[in-house]
Amino acid sequence: MNHKPLLLEIGVEELPAREVVPAVKQLGEKVRAWLDDKGLSYEKVETYATPRRLAVIVEALAVKQPDVTAEVRGPAKRIAMDASGEWTKAALGFARGQGVEAQALQVKHVGDVEYIFANTFTAGKETISLLPELKDIVTSLNFSKNMRWHTYDLRYARPIQWLVALYGEDVVPFSITAVSTNRHTKGHRFLGEEVTLHSPDEYVEKLEAQYVMVDVEKRKSRICMQLEQLMTKNGWHIPIDKALLEEVTNLVEYPTALAGQFDEAFLSLPKEVLVTTMREHQRYFPVTDANGQLLPYFVTIRNGNDASIAQVVKGNEKVLRARLADAKFFYEEDGNRSIEESIAKLDHIVFHESIGTIGQKVARTTAIATWLATQSGLSEAEQETVRRAAAMSKFDLVTNMVGEFPELQGRMGQVYALKAGEAEAVATAIYEQYLPRFAKDVTPTSAAGTMLALADRLDTLVSCFGIGLIPTGSQDPYALRRQASGVVYLLLAYKSRLHLDTLLDYALEVASKEGFMTTSVEETKEALLTFFETRLKYAFTEAGNRYDVVDAVLQAPQTDVETMLAKSQLLTEKVDDATFKKSVEAFRRVTNLATKATHDEEVSNDLFENESESMLCQATLKVEKEMGQALAARDVKAAFASLTACEPAIAAFFADTMVMCDDARIRHNRLALLRRLAQSIEAFADFQQLVLPT
Numbered sequence: 063m064n065h066k067p068l069l070l071e072i073g074v075e076e077l078p079a080r081e082v083v084p085a086v087k088q089l090g091e092k093v094r095a096w097l098d099d100k101g102l103s104y105e106k107v108e109t110y111a112t113p114r115r116l117a118v119i120v121e122a123l124a125v126k127q128p129d130v131t132a133e134v135r136g137p138a139k140r141i142a143m144d145a146s147g148e149w150t151k152a153a154l155g156f157a158r159g160q161g162v163e164a165q166a167l168q169v170k171h172v173g174d175v176e177y178i179f180a181n182t183f184t185a186g187k188e189t190i191s192l193l194p195e196l197k198d199i200v201t202s203l204n205f206s207k208n209m210r211w212h213t214y215d216l217r218y219a220r221p222i223q224w225l226v227a228l229y230g231e232d233v234v235p236f237s238i239t240a241v242s243t244n245r246h247t248k249g250h251r252f253l254g255e256e257v258t259l260h261s262p263d264e265y266v267e268k269l270e271a272q273y274v275m276v277d278v279e280k281r282k283s284r285i286c287m288q289l290e291q292l293m294t295k296n297g298w299h300i301p302i303d304k305a306l307l308e309e310v311t312n313l314v315e316y317p318t319a320l321a322g323q324f325d326e327a328f329l330s331l332p333k334e335v336l337v338t339t340m341r342e343h344q345r346y347f348p349v350t351d352a353n354g355q356l357l358p359y360f361v362t363i364r365n366g367n368d369a370s371i372a373q374v375v376k377g378n379e380k381v382l383r384a385r386l387a388d389a390k391f392f393y394e395e396d397g398n399r400s401i402e403e404s405i406a407k408l409d410h411i412v413f414h415e416s417i418g419t420i421g422q423k424v425a426r427t428t429a430i431a432t433w434l435a436t437q438s439g440l441s442e443a444e445q446e447t448v449r450r451a452a453a454m455s456k457f458d459l460v461t462n463m464v465g466e467f468p469e470l471q472g473r474m475g476q477v478y479a480l481k482a483g484e485a486e487a488v489a490t491a492i493y494e495q496y497l498p499r500f501a502k503d504v505t506p507t508s509a510a511g512t513m514l515a516l517a518d519r520l521d522t523l524v525s526c527f528g529i530g531l532i533p534t535g536s537q538d539p540y541a542l543r544r545q546a547s548g549v550v551y552l553l554l555a556y557k558s559r560l561h562l563d564t565l566l567d568y569a570l571e572v573a574s575k576e577g578f579m580t581t582s583v584e585e586t587k588e589a590l591l592t593f594f595e596t597r598l599k600y601a602f603t604e605a606g607n608r609y610d611v612v613d614a615v616l617q618a619p620q621t622d623v624e625t626m627l628a629k630s631q632l633l634t635e636k637v638d639d640a641t642f643k644k645s646v647e648a649f650r651r652v653t654n655l656a657t658k659a660t661h662d663e664e665v666s667n668d669l670f671e672n673e674s675e676s677m678l679c680q681a682t683l684k685v686e687k688e689m690g691q692a693l694a695a696r697d698v699k700a701a702f703a704s705l706t707a708c709e710p711a712i713a714a715f716f717a718d719t720m721v722m723c724d725d726a727r728i729r730h731n732r733l734a735l736l737r738r739l740a741q742s743i744e745a746f747a748d749f750q751q752l753v754l755p756t
Contacts, residue, residue, distance in 0.1 A: 065104075065124050066230030069262030070196055071117040071247055073224035079113070081205055081219050082312035083278065086111035086118075092199045093118050100192055101127050110266070110276035112315040114223075114248065116203075117276060119262050123229070127186030134160055139169050139176035153178055190229055197236040200225075214239045224248060228262050250274050250315055253366055273316040273367065282311045285363055288319035289347065292361060296321070298349045300361055303341060310345055314365035321349075322379040326358045328386045331393055334473045335463065339385050342469050346382065392462035396474075401482050404457040411460065416529045417578050420456055423521060428452035429572050431517035437560055440509055444487075447510040451491035454479060455514060458492075472496040498551055500544070505555035512556045519545040519552075520569040523593075527586050528570075528579035532593070546597045553623040554601070559696075561622055566590055602627055607634045610753045617748035621693065628698040629747060638755055648712045649705070649749045655721055656740035659733035669731040674711070674718040681711035682739040689742055705746055708739065 070093070077085070090109040097104055097120065105122035136142060142153035149157075149164050157164045160180040168179045205219035216222075216239055227234035227243040236243055245259045249272025257268045266276055275281045285307065289300050311317070328336065333356055340346035340360050349359040362378055364371070409421035417423070431452040435445040458464050458475035467474075476493035480486065487510055494511025495518050497504055506512045522545050526532075533542050553560070570583050579586065595616055602612040607630040615629045636642040670676050685704045692701035721732045743749065 065122040067262040068120040068123045068193070068234075069117065069226060069228045069259070069265055070200075070234075071115055071224075071226035071265075072200055072222060073115050073226070073248060074218070074222055075220040076113045077116075077220055077312075078207075079309045079312040082111050082113060082116075083308070085203055085205060085219065086116045086278070088203055089116050089118055089199070092202065093120065093196075096195070096199060097123070101130075101186075102189060102192075103128075111278055111312070112274060112276055112281075113313060114251070114315065115274075115276065117226075117265070119265060124189060126188045127192075129186050130182075130184040132182050132184075134180050134182055135172070136160075136167070136178040136180060139178060142167075142178045143169075156180065190232060190234065193227070193229055193234040194236040196227060196234065197238060200238060212239070226259065228259060231261055248274075250366065253316070275316055278311060281314070281317055282307065285311060285317045285319060288317070289361060292319060292321055296359075298357065298359065299352055299354075300347050300349055302347065306341055306345065306347065310363045313345065314363055316366055318364045318366060318368050318371070319361055320364055320368075320371055320375050320378070321359055321361050322375045322382070323359045324379065324382055324386060328390060329356060329358060331386070331390055332474075332477045334470060334477070335389050335393065335467070336386070338467050338469050339389055340382065342467070343385060344378075344382060346378075388466065389463070392466055396461045396463055396478065397481070399461075401454060401457050401478065401484075404460045405454065407460045408456055414525070414529075414531075416580075417525045418576065420459065422576065423525070424453065424456050426521045426525075426572050426576070427455060427514070427517045430520055430569055431513045433568055434513045434517055434560070434565075435510075437564075438509070438513065438556075438558065440513070444509055447485065447487045447491060448513045450484070451488045451495075451510055451514050452517065454484070454488065455492055455495055455518065498548055501547065505552060509556070512552055516549060516552050516565070517569075519549050520565055521573070523549070523590060524566065524569040524573045524586065525578075527590050527593070528573055528581060530580055532589060542593075543597070546594055547601065550594070550597050550601045550623060554627060557624050559622050561620060562591070562594055563620055598623070598626070602630045605631070607631060608637060608753075610751055611637060611747075614747040614749060614751035617744075617751060619745055622696070625693065625696050625698060628696070629702075632698050632702060633747060633752070637752060643754050645706050645709050646749045646752055646754060648709050649743045651716065652712060652736050653740045653743055653750065655733065656737040658722075659737035660730065663730055663734040665735045665738060666731055669728050671728065672718050674714040675732070675735065678708075678711045678715040678739070679735055681708040682735065682742070684708075685739070685742045689745070693745075701746060705743060712739075 072089075086109045090107055094107050097107075103124045104120050108119045108121070110117040110119070136156040137152050142150055142156070144150055149167070153167060154164055156178065157167055157180060160182050162180045162182065166180065168181070169176050170179050201216060203218075208217035208219060209221075210217055211221040222238055222241050224247065225238065225241050225243045226245060226247050227236070228245055233243055233245055247257050247259060247265075247269065249255050249257055249269065254272030254274060257272055259265060259268065269276050275284065286302070289302065292298065293300055336356055337348050340348050344362070346360040346362045349357045349361060351357055360382060364374055405421075405424075408424060409419050411420045412418070413420045413423045428449060431448050432445065435448040440448065454475070458471060458478060461474055461478065463474045464471050472493045472495060476489040479489035479492055487508060490508050491506075491510035491514050494506035494508060495514040497506050497511070497515060506515055522540065523542055526540050526542055531540060531542075549562075549565075553562075566587050570587055573579060574583050581589075598616060599609070599612050602615070603609055605627065611633045612630050614633065615626050620626065665679060667676070667679065670679070685708050688704035689701045692698070692704060719732065721729065721736070723729050723732075
């Protein structure tokens with residue numbers, strides 16, 4: 063047989079659910095890369111994972127590497143052979159390096175030059191002799207958090223408990239910490255027994271017989287099927303949150319869905335409280351009717367079979383009842399304190415010891431949000447909504463409910479604001495200040511919510527950068543990268559005409575008045591603009607634009623974010639077009655020569671010597687006017703069209719005119735004309751950054 067299956071399984075203590083899929087994906091990728099590097103042929107690589115194991119099976123893995131013959135070129139004959147026809151030290155060294163005898167070297171022509179060549183043969187190694195290197199793959203896996211155990215140096219997500227490495231029927235020998243590879247794996251922790259494997263082909267079936275479903279997608283499908291059965295049986299609707307489904311799939315090895323219920327009296331609590339308690343704290347799926355109204359039931363996934371299921375249901379009901387009782391108590395206690403009392407407490411809670419209290423942050427946020435509302439052209443009524451929402455924005459942070467369930471910040475502010483009689487628009491803005499919470503999350507639906515969300519993030523960024531709290535590497539304790547990305551997505555969603563430069567100027571002005579900044583306003587702004595450039599690059603490339611196009615657009619003077627994105631999209635669409643390449647080459651010629659101009663010289667028509675100079679001057683004046691108007695209207699296509707309209711005048715100018723002529727006055731005048739046109743070109747993008755097709 064010229065091929066066999068390979069199994070590698072890493073048995074560990076229970077992994078956090080979030081680590082399972084990334085880790086096994088990484089394992090599969092590393093194994094594929096290793097096999098390809100070794101030149102070992104195989105049919106396919108399948109990965110399997112549960113909280114207690116990461117595994118990979120390679121089907122039809124070749125039993126040895128292929129033999130390799132190659133012709134290797136060495137030094138030129140004139141260097142390799144002396145006048146008497148003997149091999150020189152250079153030739154002998156080359157022969158030794160290739161593992162051949164000197165007399166086996168050959169001389170061949172390559173073009174007009176003779177070189178020496180060696181024919182080499184490398185016998186392929188047996189696969190079983192290479193497989194112990196899998197140890198390095200196992201130890202090289204990366205996790206978001208690592209731990210050490212006993213006295214071992216290895217850092218891993220969880221301690222390794224067993225290792226299975228089988229190639230066909232043979233154990234691949236290696237050890238990690240005190241664990242050596244063998245053919246014995248573990249069944250379900252409580253329901254299964256140890257499994258002895260004679261071949262990798264037995265892996266999936268034998269483990270399933272011991273209540274372990276190693277196929278992640280199969281486990282997920284089983285959960286979904288059971289949820290569907292419960293819905294059909296009871297006439298329920300079970301909203302399936304994808305993140306929760308992913309999490310419970312990777313919390314269990316043998317999933318069994320079960321339904322429980324809770325006292326209907328708890329339905330008097332806000333829906334968000336009930337859902338958060340079930341979903342975030344207990345990993346339960348809430349149940350609704352066809353209209354989306356919560357029902358007093360829940361569904362959870364047991365790690366095991368349906369034995370004694372009634373007792374398991376009772377246990378889960380008891381735990382949830384205690385959780386909901388706590389939530390009800392907190393909710394009622396919060397009702398005994400007014401919003402104004404909660405706002406006053408913010409003056410005694412520190413946001414950051416070098417920046418001040420949350421109350422002070424709220425005051426800055428209110429100033430920025432109010433200014434934003436004015437600059438964005440909101441009506442007086444909308445501006446008042448923004449002011450009130452900003453003043454109340456953080457009051458729910460001191461409530462019992464948010465103290466117990468931090469995930470409900472903003473949402474409880476909305477609930478309590480409505481309960482206190484605040485306008486719905488104010489309550490909505492209080493909730494929407496936290497949107498978007500992550501990449502591809504929804505953005506605020508209201509203008510007031512957008513103003514507040516922008517103001518809160520801008521203040522956090524400016525305040526932290528102002529005291530030198532700038533993210534480095536993976537360290538970002540105040541989530542400033544996410545805050546900056548949020549600003550970008552908010553500006554795009556709202557189609558704001560405000561420039562980042564302008565936003566930062568005002569936020570810095572507000573922060574600088576409080577005297578806590580340890581870096582200058584200028585230094586802080588420069589650092590923030592650099593920081594935002596990275597976020598803009600990510601957002602624009604994520605939208606499907608080429609990296610070189612994005613770089614070209616961001617090197618131009620910054621405009622509003624939507625216009626910069628529109629420029630990126632337009633240039634990405636055109637970059638492979640032959641006529642676009644011709645335009646870019648013309649623009650580049652202008653901007654290259656323009657760098658030689660002295661910037662204090664004006665263009666004089668009296669120094670023009672030919673018609674093409676006059677034509678280029680007229681085209682320059684025209685593009686300045688038309689492109690300026692188009693960009694002001696955020697009509698990117700019209701702006702670019704005005705640029706390309708200059709192309710005939712540019713071509714005629716260079717065909718008829720010697721720019722770097724001997725007459726200094728005429729030379730400087732021509733360069734000044736090119737510099738003026740270059741300003742318009744570079745206002746759109748830095749076309750030097752583009753990678754054009756050859």
